[in-house]
Structure formats: structure tokens, C-alpha cells
Amino acid sequence: MTSAQNLNGIKVMVIDDSNTIRRSAEIFLKQAGCEVILAEDGFDALAKITDYLPDIIFVDVMMPRLDGYQTCSLIKKNPRYHATPVVMLSSKDGLFDRARGRMVGSDEYLTKPFTKDSLLNVVAERASRLVSSHQ
Template sequence: MEQPGAALKVMVIDDSKTIRRTAQILLSEAGCEVITAIDGFDALAKIIDHQPQIIFVDVLMPRLDGYQTCALIKQNSTFKDTPVILLSSRDGLFDKARGRVVGSDQFLTKPFSKEELLDAIKAHVPGFAAEEQHAP
């Protein structure tokens, strides 16, 4: 079980270095421990090692896209209850429906704001409260 005061582990999977960096900065400021991955294959190895409590995954990535990555995470008995939030610059009905089919918990449109990221975490991770600064 998590120790009290332990940072929330969040994984961000995106082939864009800019998006990974932006999400890492925004989430770190909120007191989260951020693990990043460049694509689905990279993520699958890291998920087992780090066991994040919530995962943000880009839909459009080479090799293993966000839908495939989400489906693989949700098919794994250890991680099937881990919330997966899809990120995409496309927010069409088809994209959102396909996200639900593979088991995603939410769909965020890029570019996202810090509030949208934190609201998604609050909606899916019980007891999460963002810290605006770290206590000494």
C-alpha cells in the first residue's frame, strides 16, 4: 500500500518531447512523480517497473498507438483498474467512441491545461489533492 504523503505516480506516454516535458512540469508542480515514455512499447516495460496510479497516453504514436496501448494495459489483470486517459489533438465522436471501446477512462483534447490534467486525476484517483508547493 502507498505510504501517506507518497507522491502520486503518473505516467505520460507521448512521442512528442514537448508534450512529455510540458505534462511533466505541470504534474511535478502539483506534487506528482512523473514517469514518461516515448511510445507504447517503452511504456509497457515502464508500467511494470513503476506501477503508475494513472496513465495519460497519446492516441497518435508510431509502433503502438494509444488505442492499442490502452487495450493492452486494460487486458492486464494487474493494471486493468488503472485509469487511462487518452490524449489527442482530434476530438471527434469516432475517436472518443474508439477510446471507450478499448477501455479508456477519459479523453482529453490537446493542447491541455494544467487544470484539465489535474481535474482528470482528481476524477479518477480517490484522495488526490494537488500540492502547489512542497512542504520543507
């Protein structure tokens, strides 16, 4: 797929304590037509998730207060969001980190710094699965 993907109307939540990561993800996603919800940490995300009902959630592993694993686990334990894809974001790309993400229910793992294409490809792939599961 190319970076000119049309992802109009897909609601994407980006949870990261780094303003730079949040902003770059927001720019990439908005250019592709996504609706973007930003959260600074897990508590912020949990407060916003019911208002926005995102189609896909990106969550940073290393965050203060509530880390990405705890946030993912809380999201996945809620029956309303159990099927919502959660993608872990981390600068660490180890087998242990990926396994731990799977254990708390994450659907995918994206290494930071991510490229526009890698971010949009994950959204496009997950969005196509959402569409096919709703048909």
C-alpha cells in the first residue's frame, strides 16, 4: 500500500506521553483522512475512550502513572472494547516486550520511531479487518 491511502472516517486514538510522537502521528493520520483522538497517558485515554469510541488504539509502552501494558489490559477487559485493535508503540523491539504485549491483549506491535507508511499500513490493515467483520 502507498502512503496515499484513503482512511476517511477511521477513528484512531494515540496514547503517548511524548508530545512529538502524538503530533507526528496526528499529522500522518489526518493527512490520510482519519479522525484522531490524542491522550497523554492511560488515565487520559480511559477518560476519553467512551466519548470517542475509537476504531483502533495506539498505546505507548513506557508512560508515567499507567503504562501501556496496564492501559491495554484495562481496555481489553472491557467487553465494549475487547474487539478494538490495540497496537503497542515502543522503542524496544525485544521478544519479551512483544510477548508481554500479547499477554495483555495487544493486536500488534509498532517500533518507534515509526514512519508514516508503517503507521498508515497498520491502520489500513486493521481497518480492512473491521470492515470485513462488519459485513
